[in-house]
Amino acid sequence: MKQEELATLLREIIRDEKRILTDKVDLYSYSYDASFGTYLPDIVVLVMSTTEVAAIMKLANKHGIPVYPRGQATSLSGGPLPVHGGIVLDLSKWDNVLEVDAEDMVAVVSPGVLTADINDAALKEGLIYPPDPSSSNVSTIGGNLAENSGGPRGLKYGVTKDYVIGLEVVTPEGEVIRTGGRTVKNVTGYDLTKLIVGSEGTLGVITEATLRLYPKPQATKTMMAVFDDIVDSGKAITKILSSGILPSKLEIMDNATIQAVEAYEPLGLPVDAEAMLLVELDGHPAAIDEEILRVEKVCKETEARTVKVANTSEEANELWRARKLVSPAIVREKPTKISEDATIPRSKIPDMFQRLKEIREKYNIDLVVFGHAGDGNLHPNIIADKRDKEEMRRVEQAVEEIFKAAIELGGTLSGEHGIGTLKAPFMEMELGEVGLDMMKRIKESWDPNNILNPGKIFPQPGQRLVLTNG
Amino acid sequence: MKQEELATLLREIIRDEKRILTDKVDLYSYSYDASFGTYLPDIVVLVMSTTEVAAIMKLANKHGIPVYPRGQATSLSGGPLPVHGGIVLDLSKWDNVLEVDAEDMVAVVSPGVLTADINDAALKEGLIYPPDPSSSNVSTIGGNLAENSGGPRGLKYGVTKDYVIGLEVVTPEGEVIRTGGRTVKNVTGYDLTKLIVGSEGTLGVITEATLRLYPKPQATKTMMAVFDDIVDSGKAITKILSSGILPSKLEIMDNATIQAVEAYEPLGLPVDAEAMLLVELDGHPAAIDEEILRVEKVCKETEARTVKVANTSEEANELWRARKLVSPAIVREKPTKISEDATIPRSKIPDMFQRLKEIREKYNIDLVVFGHAGDGNLHPNIIADKRDKEEMRRVEQAVEEIFKAAIELGGTLSGEHGIGTLKAPFMEMELGEVGLDMMKRIKESWDPNNILNPGKIFPQPGQRLVLTNG
Structure with a gap:
């Protein structure tokens, strides 16, 4: 279908001219994400309601037009890239709902709400929304849901999926369904909530989510340990966890990372060390005061060269600064x-x-x-x-x-970034032919015309990793 | 197919005559579970390996014979009932694998292992397997996985699904797939693990599971609070949770329950009270010592008549005794x-x-x-x-x-028992026609001949709740 014809049909659904973008310049700004490759869509629609999304999906399904849902496009795996053209559904402006219910300990959000704003709203009620992808200040919850984003707090608190208890979803055929609900426990039929979260926008467009919140931990405590031998740091990790302590964060930086950060901003990091661990405990003040001593002891027993416990929040921020600078430091090179x-x-x-x-x-x-x-x-x-x-x-x-x-080594292609376009060629290596086929059956049964985010997760025949087409 | 003919084919797969049951008496003992209704299978097979299960599923799929996987049949919703006859796959004898890896903090188990045995094995390494359905001493992990079992610890620790990170599954067509793996974080394609757990044995036969373990909490603390007004007990629950405390258990008993228990065994319970709360905290000793005081204060502020904190584990067991006696007490009546x-x-x-x-x-x-x-x-x-x-x-x-x-009230048919046969007639009331249809599409795409646990979850046309055919 020609762009003009498609625009005419979309104008009947979206009565606000400004929310339909057809200019080349606009289309270019929707052609990429934070991964690789650029692909021009035919048209971009800024949607603001479930009714609009449902009508667009019905239209697209009828005419076989690809639809690419998109939040803030911070994806590192190509999630929102419009690889087959068609319609980009920009959900990032749809941020009008952000309700925190302290009694039910849930938040109800529309897809364009920024993830960090959910945590901020929860904090006002003494609660937290634990998932903390490093993009949380700029990424939308819709994108986090599609990709099942993780983050440092995942060790103790789990990932996005662990907090989603209900969804409103528009199916590829334009029907509106509700999955789960407002209860943490729900075993009524198949768990469509956890199937859709992490399906990278290929099974439905999420138009609302009900998220579980958690009581805010009363205190935190931060520690840094430096190791001459990276194997020792691995031993320290195991011993900490098997001693009954579950840190809220347990981050590692290798020698090359330490050097890059120190070159970027001199913090006095040990540039000759093989590894550095950053540990954060959270919980009851009396508990973590005692636990941090045990963590310190474990690190010393596993041959840490130095161990430094932050005594104030300023000192803690200083220790975390090394980790925060990793991304800017490495891209400077x-x-x-x-x-x-x-x-x-x-x-x-x-x-x-x-x-x-x-x-x-x-x-x-x-x-x-x-x-x-x-x-x-x-x-x-x-x-x-x-x-x-x-x-x-x-x-x-x-x-x-x-x-x-x-x-x-018994692991997986992706822990938190998703498959998208970039890792699709390697899916069969991990899942085998039958495992991949069982996933494809679900996709085909929900989206028989393959119009919702096509070209993601499932490899094309002969598809290979290419990082140079961008 | 006649029983004799089927037995002959199965004998080619199972070379151990004793593991194929055809006697009427044996078939009767497989005709019921802990819910309602009795249905005779044609044959029962005690399987002990993935190869056997795969071969049986291939055979059944070829001939269109229904297959009903079964653990210890403690289901309260009809999960394992062979409603259309056919083959019962008894997985309860297949308990040879129970490996705890303290370093990865996982357990790998075969489907017939008793759930409580997993926790016991974990405890030896200073770890726990948190899900604790009240049947855990007699129910198998295979059944728990199929039904996504809950339990009292669900409040803080979540349910079975939250602990499953990998599965080996035989599909309805007899193919063997592996989902997830040995890592907590995994976003490689659709989350088949969480789809299969809780699908009540309709999407695949689980032949092995990798379960996440948790550090054992160092201490626990128990408290009982008695309320004249049940609404006040509700207020207490909310105030406890919004004060930053997450109890490991928070159980309620209403007046009728209190009366039934007291009539069964005089424990000195307040038979005129409208509600009783039992609260268990776990964690660091210093933390829970302080937190239990705050819980006590909250209960008093919300008009609890009496509050009793257990000072020893004997006293704690005594308080929990009231809750433990509920089931025997009420069935005596x-x-x-x-x-x-x-x-x-x-x-x-x-x-x-x-x-x-x-x-x-x-x-x-x-x-x-x-x-x-x-x-x-x-x-x-x-x-x-x-x-x-x-x-x-x-x-x-x-x-x-x-x-x-x-x-x-915004809730769900089932929080932890599953749909099975009993609640199938009410599925559309909760999910709507399209919501139910999206589930059915998955079932049909995985099990085109509808041979794996047919008659569960999805209602037959005109099906109604019947409790009197048993």
């Missing part, structure tokens, strides 16, 4: 960052570090490793320059080997 | 117990109690209410005599009204 999230069982962290070291040397790439060590969710980040085609070829090969290593 | 698990948002607990009171009077039934008040998961239990047809008709009508009340 080269412009292109390939941020992976291959995740392995916790016990395999030392093995994974070894494999990553080999991959770094074999392909001669700039690789730094940091991430959520407590749950095995590492972030191997490769720094490159996408204008350098030869380097990017090496990067592509390295990424493929990182995925292989993770799967061989 | 009449032989038939209809145990519901309609769940409402926490703020609606007082309203639900009012509705239940009206239903009790309208239908002149023996109704006691207790349950997991902290998450709104009440257990209205009707005591009756199934030989009294007239009474059972009233019970059927009352149950239907309980479901309606729960849904009208």
Whole structure:
């Protein structure tokens, strides 16, 4: 269908001319996300209600037009990219509902609400919304739901999916359904809520969500431990967790990461150390005061070179500053960052570090490793320059080997970023032919015309990883 | 297919004659569960391996024979009932795998392992497996997985599904797939793990599960509070939770329940009180010592008549004894117990109690209410005599009204027992036609011949609640 014809049909649904974008310039700004590749949509619609979304889906389904839902496009895996053109549904302006019910301990939100705003609203009632992807100040809850976003607090508190108890969803055929509800416990039929969350916008457009909130922990405590040997830091992690302590955060930074941060802003970091752990405990003040001493003891017993406990919140912020600077520090070296999230069982962290070291040397790439060590969710980040085609070829090969290593060690392609376009070629490697087929059956039964976010998760025949088309 | 012919085919798969049951007496003992109705299977097979299950599913799928997976048949909703005859797959003898990995904090189990045994094995490593359905000493993990079982600890720790990170599953067509893995974080494609857990054995036969374990809390503290007005007990619950305290258990017993227990065994319970709360805190000793004082204060501020804190574990056991005796106490009065698990948002607990009171009077039934008040998961239990047809008709009508009340109050048919045969007639009332259809599409795409646990979850046309065919 021609753009003009499509615009005419959409104008009958959206009575506000300004919410339908057809100009080339506008379409360009919707052609990319935080991953790789640019794809021009035919038209962009800024939707503001379930009725509008349902009508658009019915229209698209009737005419076989691809529809790409989109929040703030912070996706690292290509989630919102309009790879087959068609309609981009921008849900980021639809942020009018953000209701916190302190008694039921839930929040009801519309898809365009910023994730950090939910936590801020909860805090006013003495509650928290725990999932904290590092993009939470700019990313929408709709995008977080589609991708099942994680974050550092995942170790203790779990990920986005663990907090979603109800959804309103528009199906690919334009019907409106409600899944789950306002109760934490619900076993009425199949769990469509947890199926849709994390399905990367391929099974339905989420138009409202009911999120579980948690009591705000009374206090937090932060500690940094420096290790000469990364294997020792792995031992420390295991000993902390098996001693009955569940930190709210347990982050690791490898030597290359430490060096990059120190070069970016001198903080006095130990540039010769193999690894640094950052530990945050939260809970009752009396409990964490005692627990932090035990964590300190464990780290010393596992050969930590130095251990530093923050005594004030200022000191804690200072310790966390090293971790916060990782992203700006590494992109200063080269412009292109390939941020992976291959995740392995916790016990395999030392093995994974070894494999990553080999991959770094074999392909001669700039690789730094940091991430959520407590749950095995590492972030191997490769720094490159996408204008350098030869380097990017090496990067592509390295990424493929990182995925292989993770799967061989009993892990997974993605812990929190999603599959999108980038990891689709590797799905069968992890899931096998039948496992992937069972997923595809669900997609086909819900979206028989394959119009909702097509080109994601499921590989095209012969599809390979390409980082150089952007 | 005749039983003899089927037995011959199965003998080619199961080379152990003793594991194929064809005698009428044996078949009778597989014809019922802990709910209502008896249905004779054609044959029972005691399976012990994935290969056997896969071969049986292939055979059944080829010939269109219904297959009913079964653990210990403690289901309260009819989950394992062989309503269309065919093959019962008894998985309860398959308990050879129970491996705890303290480093990865996971347990790998075969489907016939008793749920309590998993927790016991975890405890040896300083860990716990939190889900604690009251049947956990006799029910298998396979059944718990199929039904997504809950339990009192659900308030703080969640339900079975929250602990399952990987599965091995035989599909209805006899293929073997692995979902998830050994990592807590995994967003590689659709979440088949959480779809299959709680699907009541209709989407696949679970042959192995990887379960997440948790650090064992260092200490627990128990308290009982007695209220003259049930609305005040509701206020206490809300105030406790919004004060930043998350109890490990928060149970309620209404006046009828208190009276039944006291009549069964005199414990000195307040038989004139409208409600009793039992609160358990767990965690760091210093934290819960202080928190229990705050809980006590909240209960007094919300007009609790008396508050009693246990000072020793003996005293705590004594307080919990009242709750433990509920089931034996109420079935002593009449032989038939209809145990519901309609769940409402926490703020609606007082309203639900009012509705239940009206239903009790309208239908002149023996109704006691207790349950997991902290998450709104009440257990209205009707005591009756199934030989009294007239009474059972009233019970059927009352149950239907309980479901309606729960849904009208924003709740759900089932918080932890599942739909099975019993609640199937009410599915559309909660989910709507399209919502139910989206579930059915998944079932049809995975099990095109409808051979795996047919007759569950999805209502037959015109199906009504019947409690009198047993």
